[in-house]
Amino acid sequence: MATQRADHQQNPTVDEIPDIVISRLPVYLRTLRLLDSQGAEVTSSQELGELLGISSAQIRKDLSHFGEFGKQGTGYNVAFLCRQLEKILKVDCVWPVVLVGAGYLGHALASYNGFLNRGFRIVGVFDNDPTKVGTQIGDIEVKPTSALPEAVDRTRCQIAVIAVPAHSAQAVAEELIEAGIRSILCYAPLTLNMPPDVRVEYIDPVISFQHMTYYLDKGCID
Amino acid sequence: MATQRADHQQNPTVDEIPDIVISRLPVYLRTLRLLDSQGAEVTSSQELGELLGISSAQIRKDLSHFGEFGKQGTGYNVAFLCRQLEKILKVDCVWPVVLVGAGYLGHALASYNGFLNRGFRIVGVFDNDPTKVGTQIGDIEVKPTSALPEAVDRTRCQIAVIAVPAHSAQAVAEELIEAGIRSILCYAPLTLNMPPDVRVEYIDPVISFQHMTYYLDKGCID
DNA sequence: GTATGTGAAGACTTTCACAGCG
DNA sequence: CGCTGTGAAAGTCTTCACATAC
Numbered sequence: 001m002a003t004q005r006a007d008h009q010q011n012p013t014v015d016e017i018p019d020i021v022i023s024r025l026p027v028y029l030r031t032l033r034l035l036d037s038q039g040a041e042v043t044s045s046q047e048l049g050e051l052l053g054i055s056s057a058q059i060r061k062d063l064s065h066f067g068e069f070g071k072q073g074t075g076y077n078v079a080f081l082c083r084q085l086e087k088i089l090k091v092d093c094v095w096p097v098v099l100v101g102a103g104y105l106g107h108a109l110a111s112y113n114g115f116l117n118r119g120f121r122i123v124g125v126f127d128n129d130p131t132k133v134g135t136q137i138g139d140i141e142v143k144p145t146s147a148l149p150e151a152v153d154r155t156r157c158q159i160a161v162i163a164v165p166a167h168s169a170q171a172v173a174e175e176l177i178e179a180g181i182r183s184i185l186c187y188a189p190l191t192l193n194m195p196p197d198v199r200v201e202y203i204d205p206v207i208s209f210q211h212m213t214y215y216l217d218k219g220c221i222d
Numbered sequence: 223m224a225t226q227r228a229d230h231q232q233n234p235t236v237d238e239i240p241d242i243v244i245s246r247l248p249v250y251l252r253t254l255r256l257l258d259s260q261g262a263e264v265t266s267s268q269e270l271g272e273l274l275g276i277s278s279a280q281i282r283k284d285l286s287h288f289g290e291f292g293k294q295g296t297g298y299n300v301a302f303l304c305r306q307l308e309k310i311l312k313v314d315c316v317w318p319v320v321l322v323g324a325g326y327l328g329h330a331l332a333s334y335n336g337f338l339n340r341g342f343r344i345v346g347v348f349d350n351d352p353t354k355v356g357t358q359i360g361d362i363e364v365k366p367t368s369a370l371p372e373a374v375d376r377t378r379c380q381i382a383v384i385a386v387p388a389h390s391a392q393a394v395a396e397e398l399i400e401a402g403i404r405s406i407l408c409y410a411p412l413t414l415n416m417p418p419d420v421r422v423e424y425i426d427p428v429i430s431f432q433h434m435t436y437y438l439d440k441g442c443i444d
Numbered sequence: 445g446t447a448t449g450t451g452a453a454g455a456c457t458t459t460c461a462c463a464g465c466g
Numbered sequence: 467c468g469c470t471g472t473g474a475a476a477g478t479c480t481t482c483a484c485a486t487a488c
Contacts, residue, residue: 005375020479026432030411044447052413056447064449073488090435095442097431104330111326114388114411118428119435121443150467156451158438159431166336183434185427189252189336191274199437201430205331205407206340208423209319209381210248212405213312213341215421216380220317220341242457266469278469279459286471292466294470 012100021062022089027052028059029085030118036078044075091119096155101163102127102135102142102173104186109135109163120159124151127164145175152179162186173200239287246284249274251307252340258300266297275338288395303369318377320403321352322394323385324349324357324364327409331385332359343382345375348388374401395422 031051035043045056045063052059058109063069063081066088070076086092099109099122110125125137126145135142143151160181162169169188176184183199186192189207192200213220253273258264267285274281285291285303288310292298308314321331321340324404332347347359357364365373373379382403384391391410398406405421408410408414411429415421435442 017420017422018479022436023433026429027413029432030426030429034412046447049416057480057483058479060447060449061480067450071488072486073446075447081335087437089432090438090440090442091432093440093442095431095435095438096409104326104333108326108330109456115428116434118411120428120431156441158441159434161427180300185430185434189340190248190256191253193273197228200435203425203427203430204252205383205425206251206337206342207248208407208425209317209342210251210313211245211310212381212407212423213317214244214247214310214362216312216317216404218312218315219378219380220312221233268469277459279461280457282469282471283458290471292470295468297469320462434452 017065021065023060024054025063025085025089028062029082029089029091032078032082032085035081042075043078043081047072047075066101070162083159086119092175093119095159096123096157097121097159097161098124098126098148098152098155098157098176099161099163100126100145100148100176101161101187102132102137104127104161106163107137109161110140123155123157124148145172148175148180152176152181158182160184162188164188166190224396227296238319243284243287246276246280247311250281250284251311253305254300254304254307260306265300265303269297291304308341315341317342317381318345318379319343319381319383320346320348320370320371320374320377320379320398321383321385321414322348322367322398323383323409324351324354325385326346328385329359331360331383339444344383345377345379348373367394371401371443374398374403380404382406384410386410390412 007108028048031048037094045059048059049056069084094116097107097120102125106125107129111123115121122140125140125142126148127133127142128145132142133144158181160176160185162172164172166188169186169190170192172183173192173194177194177198184192186200189204193199250270253270254287267281270281271278291303291306316338321328321344324347328347328349332344337343344362346363347364348370349355350367354364355366380403382398384394384406386394388410391408391412392414395406395414395416399416399420408422408424411426416422
């Protein structure tokens, strides 16, 4: 639901890897790191598939786009495959992220300590509510959005999170693009209107709920 | 990534609608309600497609699974199409939801006032941390998970949200199933192992970030 | 024996393009 | 004339099944 690339014909040997394949790699990585933390040295496409509820063929096919990471008869070395996936996804480093919106959700995100060891660090929190500007969240001070361009520039930040109400999200998104942000994770419940070279992903729990209810037996209040 | 239905051949006239179609309906609904709130009375598949960044043909094809909602030459009545989508998704009512986890994220979810007018109400918050049990979030008192079965039963709740750390998520999920929950929205960063008749959706911002970085120019810290 | 990597087959999804209706 | 609803075509994704390698 958010896929675009301009350069198609540039290099015929590197034909575009489907976005749907890319979207599964972080899930593979998350599970491999769990296996690694449990002391597993080796795994197989079958074991991984069972943990994820997908077919082993899919995992093998997905990985085959990037190289040959396994050994026939043996499977995959867990730590090695982790490193390879981290390299493919470019998360073998820490990416700075700016966060706009210091409400409850912004607080939750800014305080979450699960980002760093998966490749991300929130380097700035911004909000225009004067009662929030100047307050501290952990070791970060909330600043007005007028301070965004300088912060994005200084940290060479390419990723932003929008955690403001829907009515101000489009304006915030435009400020972010203006400041140089290339990818946005949007928690506001709307579809942003953005230039095609900006990647946007959305998180809206109600979308997930409304997907679920289609399959449930109706038995709700009212 | 979470699709299963047992009954296939039951009624040949109602052939299974693809899950990928269902997953787009809530997004259509969200946008239609925005148009409605802006006073639009009529829209077209083309206008909707432009707002959503998808093709008009896709929207028409998706809707055609459920009936003929538009008028040729005119388009769709916004309010009418909203009501139809709400009926299809079964969100023309309010579904009770229980929330497990009263950390920052749990607070953000329990305090969010955007659920009700989209069909959901958090009716209980549960946590086993004794420093949290008994505290109030808005007008809800945090209870221990031992109180889950009674609450799920009393409210006839089918939907739960997991907002606990990864290490306790699987155990919580099992308690939820035991209590009678049929669908789970999981914010913990792992894949749950669940029986096939339980629908699970996942929200993990790091998965979204790691998807983005594949397409970004590497220019991160380290 | 066991598990990968991979063409080919099969299944699914999107787009095309136009008849038909308001 | 404009826009829907829809078969048919095109395109994409997943699964199969097996040669190959350990």
